[in-house]
Amino acid sequence: MTDLGRRLVTALPGPRSAELGRRLSAAGARAIAGPTAPSFIDHAEGAILVDVDGNQLLDLGSGIAVATVGNTHPAVAAAAGAQTAKLLHTCAMVAAYEPFVQVLENLRRITPGDHAKRSILVNSGAEAVENAVKVARYHTGRQAVVVFEHAYHGRTNLTLAMTAKAMPYKAGFGPLAPEVYRLPNSYPYRDGLTGPAAAQRAITKLDTEIGADKVAALVIEPIQGEGGFIVPAPGFLPALQDFCQAHGIVFVADEIQSGVARTGKWFASDWESVVPDVITVAKGIGGGLPLAAVTGRQEIMDSVHPGGLGGTYGGNPVSCVASVAVVEAIEREGLLDKALAIGQTITRRWTGFQEHDPRIGDVRGRGAMQALELVDPKTKAPNEALARAVAGHALSQGVVVLVCGTFHNVIRLLPPLAITAAQLEDGLDVIAQGLARN
Ligand code: PLZ
Numbered sequence: 001m002t003d004l005g006r007r008l009v010t011a012l013p014g015p016r017s018a019e020l021g022r023r024l025s026a027a028g029a030r031a032i033a034g035p036t037a038p039s040f041i042d043h044a045e046g047a048i049l050v051d052v053d054g055n056q057l058l059d060l061g062s063g064i065a066v067a068t069v070g071n072t073h074p075a076v077a078a079a080a081g082a083q084t085a086k087l088l089h090t091c092a093m094v095a096a097y098e099p100f101v102q103v104l105e106n107l108r109r110i111t112p113g114d115h116a117k118r119s120i121l122v123n124s125g126a127e128a129v130e131n132a133v134k135v136a137r138y139h140t141g142r143q144a145v146v147v148f149e150h151a152y153h154g155r156t157n158l159t160l161a162m163t164a165k166a167m168p169y170k171a172g173f174g175p176l177a178p179e180v181y182r183l184p185n186s187y188p189y190r191d192g193l194t195g196p197a198a199a200q201r202a203i204t205k206l207d208t209e210i211g212a213d214k215v216a217a218l219v220i221e222p223i224q225g226e227g228g229f230i231v232p233a234p235g236f237l238p239a240l241q242d243f244c245q246a247h248g249i250v251f252v253a254d255e256i257q258s259g260v261a262r263t264g265k266w267f268a269s270d271w272e273s274v275v276p277d278v279i280t281v282a283k284g285i286g287g288g289l290p291l292a293a294v295t296g297r298q299e300i301m302d303s304v305h306p307g308g309l310g311g312t313y314g315g316n317p318v319s320c321v322a323s324v325a326v327v328e329a330i331e332r333e334g335l336l337d338k339a340l341a342i343g344q345t346i347t348r349r350w351t352g353f354q355e356h357d358p359r360i361g362d363v364r365g366r367g368a369m370q371a372l373e374l375v376d377p378k379t380k381a382p383n384e385a386l387a388r389a390v391a392g393h394a395l396s397q398g399v400v401v402l403v404c405g406t407f408h409n410v411i412r413l414l415p416p417l418a419i420t421a422a423q424l425e426d427g428l429d430v431i432a433q434g435l436a437r438n
Contacts, residue, residue: 004048006058006426008398013038014053036061036391037400044071047419049400058427060394061402062414065225065257065369068284069329070418076287079325083318092121092315099320103285106327107295110266112253113275116298121291121315125256125282126154128292129219131309132278133158135296136217136250139303144215146206148185150227150406153219153254162219164227165406181210185224186232189362189373190380195235203243212247217278222268225257228405229371229412231364237274244277250300252278256292257369260284261330261417264340264367271366287326291319335417339367342424346370346413349428357435359386365413371404372411372431382407386438393434399427 013021020040025033039051049057049071062068069076083099092100100121107119122128133145145162147153153162155169161176163169170176183205184191186198193201206212222237224230244251253276258268262284269276277300282292290313294301330336343366350372354360361375374383374390387409394401404412411431415424 004046004420004423005056006048006398006423007056009055010053012055012396012398013040014051014055016040016052020052036402037395046070047416047423055398057398057400058423058430059400060413060415060419060427061400062284062416063288064283064402065262065414066283066286067288067416068260068262068368069287069326069333069335070416071288073287073325073329073418075329076289076322076325079321080289080318083321087317089313089316091312093310097317097320099317099324100315102324103291103293103315103320106324107281107293110260110327111279111281111295112267112269112273115275117295118298118301119293119295120301120309121293121320122311123290123313123316124154124292125254125280126156126159127311127314128256128280128282128294129153129159129162129252129254130156131294132219132252132254132280132296133162133217134309135278135294135301135304136252138308139250139300140216140248142214142216143179144181144210145179146181146183146210146215146218148183148202148220148224150185150187150224150230151182151219151221151254152224152226152257153221181206185230186236187230188233189364193233195233195237196239198233199236199239199243202240212243212249215247215249217250217252218244219252219254221254221256221258222271222274223258223263223366223369226404228373228407228410229365229369231366234272237269237272241274241276250277250296252276252280254280256280256282257414260326261335261339262367262369262414263365264336264343266336268366268369285323285326286319287322287329289316289319289322291315291323333417338417342368342415342417342419343370345421345424346428349425349432353432353435359383359435368413368415368417370413373405374409374411382409384408386435387411389438390431390434393437394427394430397430397433399430401427401431
């Protein structure tokens, strides 16, 4: 279909994309009408997005960690395509179907831990997080939910209260849901604390300001996504998990961004052998079709009465067959190892840049979830302008790069695991150029 290289045939955006951009702004609310990339995409394959002007863009963002197995993965697309001709919808609460069961079984197998598990399927990450909190409250009979600095958990009313950042997410949208409390995270580059010390700091705050016996759930991203790809210091997650276990608090890992082979293991929790009581999964599990899940210990999930959780579209047949194909592709194509190899390439290149460029404050991540934190070399102050300039340069050259972080100063890479070595090196070259020119 394509020759799988980055190739620009127009300046970006090309004329057809520019026209679509005008139509988008004339009909779309301005709250949504500002995509990162100015190109409108016609089709995609692996790590290449082909726009309506025929430009071949290199995708280093996977549509925010969704196209993990590759954009329009052939097996995922074939499964979804065949399903659309067979059965589009019944509502699993009305009549179920085998692919729904297959997804539940896959979740039981691939999520951390060998304990008895049960799952529900929903449509989006935020809906999964909402349901995880509902289940934890039901199970414990407690109300408080603790979350962390720099967290991102969604944009619905409850998850918005759980998300840390005011602009653009929370500002103006109050009142937000009550009984959400925020604790300091572990941020090795900035706090210099060991994992256990950072955990103790959080636990002291929880104990003194909330009280452990009031807390239903502690919800944490094992690697923070939108907040800046912050990998906690070793021992932080296990210490929090031990504390939760000792106090009957449901430990919820939000693996919506970090899960499903992204970090080179099925879930980022696996890196420290953390076994969450409940885990939220979305994005990569559907391979591009909307699907999300909450998987948890049977005794926690099944505390809720029959009919207590649900929704019209959760576990739609097309999303489910796509998800089954995603899990098969990860296993058949050895994508856990591929994610590790991608991580090694990125780390090797970026630690090399860091030796010559003191504005690169930190290189961090696991597997194919890697970030560069850009700073003022003298003060370590976040360097948002440089992050914008580097991402802007990449976009102008047809490399789709996303920025994240509370201070918008972190370049993050979430390449599709289908990316080839040559494509990845090309993308890293363009980022290097962006750094050199700004
Ligand atoms: N939890 C850890 O990363 C979604 C958000 C993009 P939904 N991240 C991308 C944006 O600006 O809206 C995310 C996440 C983590 C929850 C969510 C929410 O998942 O599927 O977007 O609802």
